[in-house]
Amino acid sequence: MSTSLRSKILVALVSIIIIPIVIVGFTLVLMHFDIIHVPALQDIDFHAIQITAPGKNTEELTLLPLTLLWIYIIAMIAMVIVVSKVLSDFLLMPLKELNYAAERIGTGDFDFKIRYNKDNEFGKLCREFDSMKDNLQLTSRKQDIYENSRKELIASITHDLKTPLTSIIGYVEGLQDGVVTNPETVENYLKVIHDKSLRLDHLIDDLFTFTQLELEKFTVNVAETSMASMITEYSNTKIREYQSNDHIAFIVGESVDDALINIDEFRIGQVLENLISNAEKYTDSYIKLYTSSDDLHYNIFIEDDGIGIAKEDLPFIFDYFYQCDKARETKRKGTGLGLAICKQLVEAHKGRIYVRSTVGEGTVFKISLRK
Numbered sequence: 001m002s003t004s005l006r007s008k009i010l011v012a013l014v015s016i017i018i019i020p021i022v023i024v025g026f027t028l029v030l031m032h033f034d035i036i037h038v039p040a041l042q043d044i045d046f047h048a049i050q051i052t053a054p055g056k057n058t059e060e061l062t063l064l065p066l067t068l069l070w071i072y073i074i075a076m077i078a079m080v081i082v083v084s085k086v087l088s089d090f091l092l093m094p095l096k097e098l099n100y101a102a103e104r105i106g107t108g109d110f111d112f113k114i115r116y117n118k119d120n121e122f123g124k125l126c127r128e129f130d131s132m133k134d135n136l137q138l139t140s141r142k143q144d145i146y147e148n149s150r151k152e153l154i155a156s157i158t159h160d161l162k163t164p165l166t167s168i169i170g171y172v173e174g175l176q177d178g179v180v181t182n183p184e185t186v187e188n189y190l191k192v193i194h195d196k197s198l199r200l201d202h203l204i205d206d207l208f209t210f211t212q213l214e215l216e217k218f219t220v221n222v223a224e225t226s227m228a229s230m231i232t233e234y235s236n237t238k239i240r241e242y243q244s245n246d247h248i249a250f251i252v253g254e255s256v257d258d259a260l261i262n263i264d265e266f267r268i269g270q271v272l273e274n275l276i277s278n279a280e281k282y283t284d285s286y287i288k289l290y291t292s293s294d295d296l297h298y299n300i301f302i303e304d305d306g307i308g309i310a311k312e313d314l315p316f317i318f319d320y321f322y323q324c325d326k327a328r329e330t331k332r333k334g335t336g337l338g339l340a341i342c343k344q345l346v347e348a349h350k351g352r353i354y355v356r357s358t359v360g361e362g363t364v365f366k367i368s369l370r371k
């Protein structure tokens with residue numbers, strides 16, 4: 001492409017010399033054959049035209065038009081070379097760079113820099129192209145991470161679904177076979193089955209919400225709700241759930257603030273469920289749920305005194321598939337979906353979710369809903 005452009009520039013410039021010569025020659029031929037008449041030039045004997053100059057002999061003066069013609073031709077050739085070089089630098093170099101860049105981007109290679117950086121319109125275009133390439137590279141990297149995470153997710157979900165299912169089947173078969181008759185053991189078996197089923201239910205809820213969000217089929221069905229009633233009912237269930245837990249205390253704030261807010265009770269419940277199940281994984285001794293409110297906002301807090309989240313992880317914990325140090329000890333393996341879903345659900349209520357955490361001291365999540 002650049003070669004053909006270069007030859008076009010050359011042809012255009014050469015035409016500047018050739019075209020006037022061709023026009024003059026053609027006119028003279030037409031006049032010679034009496035096809036056209038130019039009265040001012042008619043019947044002039046060009047050979048009889050005499051140029052005079054003091055101190056110059058006839059021979060020197062005869063050479064004068066030829067010399068002038070040569071000077072004209074040489075000057076024009078020099079101009080063609082210079083102008084074509086300038087134009088080629090100005091046009092061809094950036095176009096060559098852009099062409100090369102487009103070819104590399106086409107093959108999925110973003111690891112290069114466009115070198116043309118002059119302070120002109122083409123330089124500006126190249127810089128913009130370069131920053132577009134950087135953005136594409138970033139998007140492509142994110143896409144790669146996302147794709148890998150999806151694959152990991154499928155693997156880990158298959159594992160997460162399979163493990164509790166296998167133990168549920170084992171415990172149910174134990175009960176069916178009548179091997180276990182001791183009431184205490186039977187109760188224990190049932191409790192394990194219940195816990196595992198809850199875990200499955202939670203996982204399936206997350207997956208279902210994630211799929212809905214992905215397919216943009218997600219809706220919130222809001223209704224005016226008394227927050228105090230909702231929170232009290234929810235926390236009573238949780239208190240009952242944690243009553244038999246010897247390691248973790250579930251605490252509810254002294255008084256629960258009230259406000260009438262348009263929420264989807266199921267979705268907000270899902271957010272609380274995710275935050276509490278995370279807190280349960282990492283806490284040391286307690287999980288606390290409390291509320292606060294001002295003129296504009298109603299806030300729900302979930303606090304724990306667990307291992308906390310490192311400063312460098314905090315900006316990313318609400319991203320899909322983000323997991324803090326995967327190697328750190330967790331009682332249950334996660335999917336990296338929970339907090340991303342919480343954020344989407346809270347934002348679907350035009351609310352915000354915040355986190356404050358100190359490593360070794362604990363974490364507080366705050367859901368802030370507009371009144």
Ligand code: ADP
Pocket residue numbers: 278279282304306307308309317322323324325333334335336337338339340363
């Ligand atoms: P996961 O399903 O893997 O737990 P989440 O999106 O729920 O994914 O959480 C993202 C990351 O944030 C997790 O890897 C977890 O380590 C960290 N995290 C979430 N909540 C807490 C908490 N209360 N204390 C410490 N770390 C937390």
